[in-house]
Amino acid sequence: MFDRFKRRSFLQAVVAVAATTAFGCSDDETSSDASEKYFPQSVCSGDPRPDSVVLWVRAVDPDNAGADTTVRLEVSTSESFSSLVLDQSFTARASFDHALKVKVTNLSARTTYYYRFSVDKAGQRFSSATGRTRTAPNATDDVPVKFVFASCQDYIGRYYNAWQRLLQLNEDLDFVVFLGDYIYETTGDATFQSVDGRGVAFSEPEKALRQGTGLTGFYAANSLSNYRDLYKNLRTDKMIQRVHERYAFIITWDDHEFSDDCWGDVATYTDERVDEKQTERRRNAEQAFFEYIPMDHGASGAGAIDINAVVSQPTRIFRDFEFGRNLKLLVTDTRTYRPDHLIPEDGYPGTVAVPQEQLNLVLPTLPAPVQAQLQSDMFAYVDIDVPALTPYKQVLTAVYVQQALAAGLTQEDAGARAAQWVSGNLALLYVNQVVAAVNQQRVAAGESAIPAIPAAGASRGLAYAHMGKTGLFGMQGSRYVVVKPIFDLFAAIKYMGSQGATENIFGTEQEAWLRQTMAEATNAWKIVVSSISLTSMVFQLSDKLDVPDLTLRQDFYFNVDQWDGFPTKKQEFLKFLRDSQVRNPLFISGDIHASFASVESGIPALTAPGISSGSIKELAGLAVIGAGFSSGSTVYRHIVTNLNESLAEANPGISFVDGDAHGFVVLEVNGTEAKAAFHLIPSAEVAKDYSLRQDGELTSKFKRLDFVVRDGVITAA
Structure with a gap:
């Protein structure tokens, strides 16, 4: 036949x-x-x-x-x-x-x-x-558990070569942990997204938030249909479909499931130029997440249960899983309950956040050289509302209004903001800089200069300017590039004064659950799933004599939207783990688009790179150039060119860092050790669609690095 x-x-x-x-x-x-x-x-x-x-x-x-x-x-x-x-x-x-x-x-x-x-x-x-x-093993089963953890899969202009590589490996996994940023809420924000290649178009763009203007304009999801479009579009990708078809996922959210650098239902697009509390938008984002993510919302009963029919908001997503005797997995939510960033994006640089009476409470506990520095003229401040300083207040108010108008505020709003911020205790470090700039204009116009306000006899305190804040509205000095030692001191003082509310990242209920579960678990490993990275990222420029600008010759946190923005709470919680003698605690994290293996105050932490989102090296490069430093400058060299070396130098707990690769981590735990394999591909490959090429081409682009975590120590395998 x-x-x-x-x-x-x-x-x-x-x-x-x-x-x-x-x-x-x-x-x-x-x-x-x-x-x-x-x-x-x-x-x-x-x-x-x-x-x-x-x-x-x-x-x-x-x-x-x-x-x-x-x-x-x-x-x-x-x-x-x-x-x-x-x-x-x-x-x-x-x-x-x-x-x-x-x-x-x-x-x-x-x-x-x-x-x-x-x-x-x-x-x-x-x-x-x-x-x-x-399914998971029984609680009494003594079996190794192997899983992948990954995060940050921006679809815009990028391809899921990392997921394709995982499919090639055909690992025998128990599950995949996704650490957040499953979707990105914007359709092409040029500050961190590619504007070339594949994209997303909303079915109802009139319901979205229009951001930017002209060629740099883009949309941000706002309505329920907008957020649904993001999930629907992303899940038509064949690589992620195949990964989902093959492995069960355990997923938490981070910021981009709602809005970049959000806290609760508050967005940060305008850096507080306007009120961005967006409760309905947050509700829409959560609804789409619950519809498209295969998550158990605690539905009870026997047989087969239609979860969508019983889910309601707000829904608790922090939860724990047990995989035999060797793994307790605790999935946390570090977005829903956190407070606002410690330094407000609209904070006036001159505003004194810690006055002398508060600073005096902690001064005796600090080393003598630090005490001397904090009592120097650099930290002097005055009450600008004193009648004798009225001419200075008028100058500062005029400059504030001018800068606020340039930032897009109306005359009425600029005046109201000036009245709010240009008052009370203001740091002379900032006030006299403004006066000096105004004097240049006055002298050029043939007018007499205004004398600087003397620091002698003035009080001492910490202002936002001391922490790196230079502009009226912006992320620099508030969420990114923050002076570390002053920020740490400021955070600790505020933490004490608020009984911990200023850094209550977990919320009361979640933290109680986390502490109790960690302390009571008898599994060999207690792994905390944190969407934001625990590894401290510091640029130590204080000893770099080749940095010409003395104001930059300091130690900076790169990003205080992650755990570095909660330094007091971080140390308090890690101390609890040590004091409670929790056996084999381990943090796994994402968010920052970089790979880390580090030990933070005695607790090991592993951070996965982004599946496809722009690497930290790419983003740092854009930020440094945007701040006015050329690619040939010493600042660029320390922060961007030598990124890995700089971060490792500033944090002795780091045993591995790669700030310019995409990929995922395979982690296997047994009764005595955890074995981590980083599978990494250079960032230059993320815009190439390897699904259209031979398998060998993609294989050749990946490298693997292995580490072992044992008794709180991370070593290369």
């Missing part, structure tokens, strides 16, 4: 058979193209426990997009679905964007399950891709 087939017909038959076998469909199903029409985002699973797992799909009827869709779910221990453990129908509701999440219970521990969804229409069955998932 073979000779009756033409070669083309034979190949077509082979392709048809292949499409119905492994991870595919049965013989009564249609092609993958038809499947994609009904299940455009494929399938995924998440939150595996010994007896349950969450299964997800988005099912749409292309001929009736506004209607609910009846979906059949089959779960089996065999890839051929010959041994079903569940065969049940559910409804993918249009009100949830046709996303369906089912928590399947009564499963067996540490067992691989296969699952698929299907819809019946006009006598035909349309099936999704077949997904594979694995």
Whole structure:
């Protein structure tokens, strides 16, 4: 019979058979193209426990997009679905964007399950891709646990070569931890996103937030449809579909699931030029997250539970998992409960944040050289409202209004802000700089100069200017590039005065849960999942004599939106872990788009690079050039060119750093040690789509670095 087939017909038959076998469909199903029409985002699973797992799909009827869709779910221990453990129908509701999440219970521990969804229409069955998932081992099982952790997968102009590499490795994983920034809420913010290559267009752009102007303009998600578009678009990528089809995910969120550098429901796009408390927008972001992420929201009951039907906001996402005797995994939420950044983005540089009476409370506890420095003229301040200083207040007010108008404020708002900020205690370091600048203009105009205010006899205190704040509105000196020693002192004083509220990153309920769970867990490893990195990132420029600007010859935190912005709470919590003698605590983190292995105050920490988001070296380079330093300057060399060396020099706990690579980390834990393998690809490769190339090309771009964590020490393997 073979000779009756033409070669083309034979190949077509082979392709048809292949499409119905492994991870595919049965013989009564249609092609993958038809499947994609009904299940455009494929399938995924998440939150595996010994007896349950969450299964997800988005099912749409292309001929009736506004209607609910009846979906059949089959779960089996065999890839051929010959041994079903569940065969049940559910409804993918249009009100949830046709996303369906089912928590399947009564499963067996540490067992691989296969699952698929299907819809019946006009006598035909349309099936999704077949997904594979694995439940957790029983609490008493003494088995090694292997998983991947990763973060930050910006879709704009970038490709998921890291996920493709994980698929190539075909690791036998128990699950994948995703540490946040699953989506990015903007459609092309040139300050950190690529504007070339693939992008995202909102279906309802009129409901989005327009940011920037002209060629640099972009949209930020605002409405529920905007946020849904981001998930739908990202999950059409074939690499992430295949990773989700193969492994169960445990996911937390960071900032970009809502808004860059957010805290609670407050955004930071305008650096406090306007009030950015956006409760409805935050609610929309959470709704889309809950719809598209295969997360267990604590739904209880037996059998198969439609989670979307019972979830409500606000929903607690901090939770813990147990994988046998060797792993307790604690997933934290470091965005929802945190307070505002310690230094306000609209903080007036001259404003004294710590007056003399507060500073005097801690001065005796500081080393003598530090005491002497803090009592020097650099920290002198005056009450600008004293009648004798009225001419100076008028000058400062006029300059403030001028700068506020240039920043885009109205005359009325600029005047009101000036009245608010140009008052009370102001640092002479800043006041006299403004006076000097005004004097240049006055002298040029033939007017007499205004004398500087003398520091003799003035009080001493800490102002925002001492921490690096130079402008009225901005992230520099508030969220990024903050003077470390002054910020640490300021943070500690504020922490004491507020009974810890100023750095309450976890919130009361979450911190109580975290402390109790860590202290009581008997598993060999207690791993804290933190979306933000625990590794301290400092640029130590204080001893760099080749830096010509003395104001820059200091030690700076690079980013105080991460754990460095909560220095008192960080040390307090790490001390609790040490004092409680918690065995084998380990932090795994993301957010910062860099790779770190470090020991922070006795606690080991591993940070994964971004899957695709711009590396920290790229972002630091843009920031330094934007601040006016050329690529040939000494500042650029210390901060950008020698980034890895500079960070390692300033933090002796760092044993490994790579600030210019993408990738993921494979982590395996057993009763005595944790083995971490960093799989890294240079940032220059992220804009190339390796799914269109031979596998060997991508393999050659990756490097692997191995480390072992044992007894609180990290060593190269």
